[in-house]
Structure formats: structure tokens, C-alpha cells
Amino acid sequence: MFLPQARSLLRLLSSCKVNAKVAWVLQESPTLVAAVLCWCWGSEACTSSLGNVAVLMCFVIHYVNRSFIYPLRMKGSKPFPLPVMLMAATFCAANGYVQCRSLTRYLMIPMSWTTCAGLATWAAGLYINVDADHRLRNLRAPGETGYKIPRGGLFDYVSGANFFGEIVEWVGFAIAMGGALPGVTFAFCTACNIGPRAVTHHHWYVEKFKDEYPKDRRALVPFLL
Template identity: 25%
Template structure:
């Protein structure tokens, strides 16, 4: 699963760079409306479908599956994943504004990916029970990074939601926060959050998934910046894609 997760996320990141986008967000209509016989669904319904299964599993796992989540490290991992996806669901319902549609095939693929990665992260932690603790315990540093990531991601999602008044469907150049330096600070903080979970977990799978996620979001942020450059003549050239002053 570590190899599958890393490989699939890496391929997805490279596919973004080469123009094969998962159809959501501003790339929701990439490649045309219908795909593979599926009718597109609203972005809000699609995003809710993306995150809900993973959230439900992360919340339920410590209570439903006896002995699956045992020990402080495992509980912290499950709690972090539950908070991560619960925040996503909250944002879908109360924060984000949507203007397009999502390919249903993309919604299925992404939802399944989130669900399987959550399931596997928790199960990989279960397999470490009764094994020696890592020589360097990074779980509390991981908790700190996770909190920085979750709050930074939420703040920049909130800024994005304030760009448009209710009912407005046009895209605008984001302003405020780290948007003054990068076009995807929400991705940057998402990476920080996943690095935090990785440090709490300290398993091969969590490292593989986090590394693959970084590669995917590097690709996604690159094409996002290219999209803004193509749509807005006044897009600031000094604003990078993901990492301030660097990329």
C-alpha cells in the first residue's frame, strides 16, 4: 500500500502538469462536460462526497473496531485524520462557495483515495502495536505541525470564500495572508498538516503517502499558477505557486 499510494499520487501530480486534470475546483470542466458516461454533479455535492467517507471512518474506528486504535500515538493519528476531514466537511457546508461542476468519475476516484489512505494510515499504526517505539519520538512535534497546518489551511480557505459575494461565479485573484507570496498557500498548509500526521505516525505508509501528496500538490499548484497567469493579465509575477520566493 505504501508503494501504491506513493506511485498513484506521483502519477496524479505529473498528470496535472501535463494537462490531465482531476475535474474539480477551477478545473472542473477540464476536458469537457460528460466523461466516461457519467453526468457531472454539483461541486458542493461532489466535495461532500469526497470527504465524508474518510471522516466517518476516522471518527468511528476507535469506537467500532475493537483494539484497532490502541495507544497514544494511534489515538493521535486517528484524531488528526478525523479533525482534518471534519474540517473539510465543515468548509464544504458553511465556508466555500461553488460555481461549477465536478466529474463524477473524479469524485469517485478521489473519495476512494481519501478513504483508503485513511483506512491504511490507521491500520498501519495498528500493526506497530507491541513494537519498540522509534528511537526519536516526533509525535508531539507532529501535533504542533498538524495544528499549524489545519489552522493555516482553514484561514486561507476562509480568505478564498470572501473573494466572491453570494451568487457570484467569476474567479478573482486571491489577496491577503500568504496569497501575497504564493497562489496556493492552502496547499502549503495542507502539506504542513500531513507532515505533522506523518511525524505523529512515524510509519513507512504515512511517510510514503505524505511524500506522494507533496508531489501531487506541487503539480496541482504549478498548474493553478499557470491558470491564473493565462486568465489575468495583472497577475503578480512575483507570486509563486506553493513555496514563497522559491516555487
């Protein structure tokens, strides 16, 4: 009795669509709420540590971009099913709390060479990610329709430059956290989530453009995968 009702409810919710820009703001911004709350109730030792602040700022900068800058620049994206938005918001809220609580209460991050290496890796990933998003947004000139092959930047090497950039970001974040479980888990989950999407996108490009698509371009990792 319960299962058919649950399926009916899920179908009903799936039929509800949310404007893409609104959905991005609502699903990503819980991370920033978590950052503010955790900072307000953080320990003085953590919130006064330069290493902790630097790593926390990496997290905040990424989600300021994802919550506000990225959606405001979106062009013609399809509406999101309500359940997808709600699941993403739930993950962002939970993950935001875990990462920010760890950095403001439980972890002490020294400004060591490992931390600096992680921050540099994160910055490189952010640059790749933002650059790829910019190139994807501007693939078509005003009035153009249809699909085009992304080119330039890391797209010269992989189909999923934006996905690769985000994975690099969170690997750098995990390194900067000193290999702490929250950061490593987040990096691993990110790779498992968007890595297969990059492979799927690559196969779609190959099928769509056939011989026109660059044959030496990989799916996710330059020269390897």
C-alpha cells in the same frame, strides 16, 4: 470489442454530474467511516495510547472539515463528473483504512518531542489551509462576478496557499507517526497530486492578470518554488 464499450461507458459516466457539495461529502466521508470502524476493532494498546489518539485525531479533524464544514461553506462550485467523485471516494476509503488501521492496530506512537513537533507542524498546516479556503471563498462580494487575485495570509507569498497548507499538514502527520510508511506515503502522494496543481494555478494567474499579478509571489513554496 471490450475497449469501445469501456470508452462508451466512461463517456456515459462522465456526462453524469453530481452537485459539488454532495460530491465532497460522498467522496471525503469514507475516511471517517474507516476511522470509526478501525477504532471499534482496534487493539487496546493502540486505542489507549495518547500518542496514537492524538495522531488519529489529526486525521479525523482534517476529514471532518473536508467532509462537512468545507462543502457546507462552498459558494457556486461547478458539479463534479461522477467518475472523478468515485475515484476520489475510492482513494479516501483505501487511504483512510490504511492510516487508521495502522494507528489503531499496528503502530505505537509515544508522546515524544518528535511526535509533538509533527503535531505542531500539522496544526500549522491546518491553519494555513483553512485560512486560505476562507480567503478564496470570500474573494468576491455578493453580486460580484469575474476572477480576482487572492490576497492576505500566505497568499502574499504563494499562489497555492491552500495546497501548501495541506502538504504541510500531511508532512506533519508523517513526522508525528514517527516516519512510518503509511504516513510518509500519504504525504508524498499528496505533494505529487496537488503540488503540480499549484504550479498550474500560478501560471494561470500570471497569464490572466499579467503585470497586475505580484511578481515576487511563488507558486507553492514561499521564496523558493
